[in-house]
Amino acid sequence: MTAHPALLDWPDRRSDAHPLALWDSADIAAATGGIASTAFQCSGVEIDSRDVCEGDLFFALKGEAMDGHKFIDAAFANGAAAAVVDRPIDRPHVLVADTTAALKALAAAARARCDAVVIGVTGSVGKTGVKEALFAALDRSSRGRAHRSVKSYNNHVGVPLSLSRMPGSSRFGVFEMGMNHAGEISALTAQVRPHIAIITTIAPAHIEMLGSEEAIADAKAEIFEGLVPGGTAIIPADSPHFARLRDAALKHGAKVISFGTADHADVRLLDSVAASSGGSLVTADMGDCRVCYTVAAAGGHWVANSLAVMAAVRAAKADLGAAGLALAEMEGLAGRGARIDVATPDGGTATLIDESYNANPASMRATLAQLGNSPATRRIAVLGAMKELGDFGAAFHAQLAGPLAAAKADYAVLVGDEMLPLAGELGKYADGTLGKGHSFAHCANTDEAISALSAFGLKGGDVVLVKGSNSVGLARLVAHFSAEGR
Numbered sequence: 001m002t003a004h005p006a007l008l009d010w011p012d013r014r015s016d017a018h019p020l021a022l023w024d025s026a027d028i029a030a031a032t033g034g035i036a037s038t039a040f041q042c043s044g045v046e047i048d049s050r051d052v053c054e055g056d057l058f059f060a061l062k063g064e065a066m067d068g069h070k071f072i073d074a075a076f077a078n079g080a081a082a083a084v085v086d087r088p089i090d091r092p093h094v095l096v097a098d099t100t101a102a103l104k105a106l107a108a109a110a111r112a113r114c115d116a117v118v119i120g121v122t123g124s125v126g127k128t129g130v131k132e133a134l135f136a137a138l139d140r141s142s143r144g145r146a147h148r149s150v151k152s153y154n155n156h157v158g159v160p161l162s163l164s165r166m167p168g169s170s171r172f173g174v175f176e177m178g179m180n181h182a183g184e185i186s187a188l189t190a191q192v193r194p195h196i197a198i199i200t201t202i203a204p205a206h207i208e209m210l211g212s213e214e215a216i217a218d219a220k221a222e223i224f225e226g227l228v229p230g231g232t233a234i235i236p237a238d239s240p241h242f243a244r245l246r247d248a249a250l251k252h253g254a255k256v257i258s259f260g261t262a263d264h265a266d267v268r269l270l271d272s273v274a275a276s277s278g279g280s281l282v283t284a285d286m287g288d289c290r291v292c293y294t295v296a297a298a299g300g301h302w303v304a305n306s307l308a309v310m311a312a313v314r315a316a317k318a319d320l321g322a323a324g325l326a327l328a329e330m331e332g333l334a335g336r337g338a339r340i341d342v343a344t345p346d347g348g349t350a351t352l353i354d355e356s357y358n359a360n361p362a363s364m365r366a367t368l369a370q371l372g373n374s375p376a377t378r379r380i381a382v383l384g385a386m387k388e389l390g391d392f393g394a395a396f397h398a399q400l401a402g403p404l405a406a407a408k409a410d411y412a413v414l415v416g417d418e419m420l421p422l423a424g425e426l427g428k429y430a431d432g433t434l435g436k437g438h439s440f441a442h443c444a445n446t447d448e449a450i451s452a453l454s455a456f457g458l459k460g461g462d463v464v465l466v467k468g469s470n471s472v473g474l475a476r477l478v479a480h481f482s483a484e485g486r
Contacts, residue, residue, distance in 0.1 A: 021041035021042065021043060022044060022045070023042045023045070023057060023106070024040065024041045025040045025094065026039070028042075028057065028082075028084070030109075032101075032102040032105045033102075033105065034094040036094050037088070037094070037095070038092050040081050040092045042055060042056060042081050042082060043081075044056040044165065045106070046059070046080075047061050047068065049068070049074040049078065049080075050074070050078075052078040052079060052080050054079035054081075055080075055081050056075075058075035058080040058082070059084045059099055059103050059161075060072055060075075060085045060086070061099050061100055061157070069085060072085070072089060076091055084096060084099050100157075104160045104191065107159070107160035107163035108191065110166045110168075111166070111192070111193060113168045114166055114167075114168050114173065116170040116171050116172050117171065117173070117196070117316045117317075118173045118194045118195050118196075119194055119195065119316065120188075120196070120198065121174065121175070121177065121198045121200065122154075122178065122179070122199055122220050122223050123199050123200025123201050123202070124201055124202055124203035124204070124216065124220070125200060125301070126200040126301060126304075126308075127177075127178070127200050128154075128333070128336060129305055129333065129337070130198060130305050130308050130309060132148070132330070132333060133305065133309045133327060134148070134309050134313070135174050136329070137309060137318065137323035137326040137327070138171075139326075141313075141319035141322035141323070142171040142172055145170055145171040146170065146171065146172040146174065147174070148174040148176075149174070152176065153176070154175075154177050154178035156187065156188070159175060159177060162175055163175070172316065172318070175192045177223060179219055180210075180388060181219075182210065186222040186225055188226075189222060189223045189224075189226025190226050193226050193227075194226060194228070195228050195231050195316070196231065196232045196234065196315050197224055197231065197234070197254070198234040198308055198312055199220050199233075199234070200236065200304075200308055201239060201304070201362065202216055202220060202236070202241045203216075203360055203362030204216065204360060204361050204362070204396065205360035205388070207388070207390060208389055208391075208393075209388060213240075214244065217244050217245060218244070218248070221245055224248055224249045224252040224254055227252055231252075231253075232254060232256075232315045233245075233252075233254035233255070233257070234311045234312055235257075236258070236260055237260035237262040237264060237268075238262050238304075242258065246258070257311050257315060259310075259311045260304065266287055267285070267287075267308075267310055267314075268285045269283075269284055269303065269307060270284060270285050270290065272300070274373065278296075278339070279294060279295045279296045279298055279328075280300075280302070280303050282303055282307075284310060291310065292324075293306070293310075293324035293327055294324070294327065295328070296328055296329060297331060297332050298332070298337070298339070298353075298370055298374070299367065299369070299370035300366065300369060301363070301367075301370075309323060309327065310323060332353075334357075335354055335355070335356050335470075336354075336355060336357050337353065337355060338353075338354045339351055339352070339353055339354075344462070345458070345459075346459050346460050347460065348459060348460010349460055350459065350460065350461070350464060351376075351462070351463045351464070352463075352464045352478060352482065353371065353464065353466065353467075354466055355465065355467040355468075356384070356466050356467065356468060356472075356475045356477070356478050357470050358469060358470055359384065359385075359468050359469045361386065361396045363467075364383070364386065364403065367467050368467075369403065369406070371407045371463060371465040372407035372408055375463075376461060376462060378463075379407060379408055379409045380453070380456070380462060381407065381409045381411075381412045381465045382465065382474065383404075383412060383415065383422070384416055384449075384466075384468015384474045385397070385416030385468060385472055386468070387418075387469040387471060387472075393418055394418075397419055397421045398421035398425045401422060401426060410439065411439045411456055412426065412439070413440070413449050413452050413453055413456075414426075414441070414443065415448075415472055416445075417444070419442060420442065423440065423442040426440050441456075446474060446476050446477055449477055450480050458481070
């Protein structure tokens with residue numbers, strides 16, 4: 001049977017030669033400099049024995065307080081095909097001198113074998129959302145051949161783990177990079193070596209560690225150090241640190257693309273109209289064309305995020321239409337904007353906005369504005385402490401009084417000692433002599449916050465924003481009221 005000429009002319013890709021298995025024992029040993037005990041194949045890579053799935057390669061990492069070798073039996077009980085270890089075991093394994101170094105070596109091998117367009121994402125706010133939206137857009141346009149870091153795997157362990165999981169046949173890879181000290185992103189971007197590097201925004205997150213927003217901008221700009229030659233930097237045009245970020249990108253030979261509302265933005269917002277679904281209808285100028293699309297996730301911050309996504313999709317030479325469809329379908333993520341319907345005792349339904357995963361002054365203002373724009377019978381804000389603000393913390397917490405008032409919140413639950421300055425600001429208006437009084441409760445912890453909100457009572461038509469740093473534990477409050485309303 002003669003093959004059709006079009007099939008004979010189909011272009012070969014280096015990735016076509018990769019086996020179906022993610023890794024085999026020979027490749028793992030070659031990448032890590034280890035010795036394989038036997039031949040095996042793996043379909044995934046994992047570092048937590050509780051998350052191991054059938055066919056995974058388990059890395060027994062050693063930390064200051066924990067040794068992964070203690071969990072080897074649990075990993076194999078959950079279906080691990082093999083393990084990377086620093087001592088021999090009686091199961092399939094690769095023996096190495098240092099398991100953490102071996103993970104980084106396997107990550108480097110994954111990056112080297114793949115001819116995907118690689119995108120790195122960082123920023124003080126919005127990096128996980130942008131990463132997820134980019135993945136959705138690129139996975140759609142590549143018909144399932146995009147890869148990304150899951151959850152918030154964005155640190156010195158999460159990034160090499162995510163790289164090691166990237167199939168050789170991937171056409172796109174999207175990796176999130178986080179930091180709270182200078183120099184951390186420099187190490188991560190050297191591993192990722194992105195073709196495109198995105199900074200979503202600069203805000204006073206981790207300012208306790210870095211001292212100023214300028215230092216935060218410099219630390220985020222480390223992402224440009226790892227750009228491949230001729231790479232692209234995508235930066236926020238509306239940031240007061242725009243010139244600083246631009247100059248850092250140019251220093252590393254990057255092509256700079258900016259996004260935002262500023263006249264000089266390369267991807268510029270022309271119009272944003274609130275959609276009936278709670279999202280936005282967006283029109284953007286991309287220089288040589290205009291694009292119109294819907295963003296399902298609510299809030300002005302998501303409009304800005306979408307511009308960064310569109311800029312990156314175009315830089316990656318991917319499908320803008322697929323990106324628009326992905327943004328229209330992508331709703332809020334758990335802990336990062338998911339909207340949950342909660343049945344109320346009066347037979348109605350309240351809406352809970354779950355922003356419980358993280359908080360800093362910029363994201364607090366953005367989500368309080370989202371609360372204010374949400375149609376509601378009553379608006380309720382459950383606000384947890386913002387961490388890692390250092391000496392700036394008291395002022396940043398107190399300054400939330402203005403955004404809270406602008407959101408027309410009917411009741412606020414403030415959680416954590418760091419919220420005492422905000423409670424003090426709201427207390428100034430308690431008697432109403434200086435304007436409308438604020439109804440609020442200050443709670444030491446999440447259990448007290450659950451009790452305070454229960455005592456206040458949810459009614460049909462209420463919208464409840466839950467926002468705080470992850471360590472406050474407000475995800476438990478979200479789970480409590482979500483379960484109670486079922």
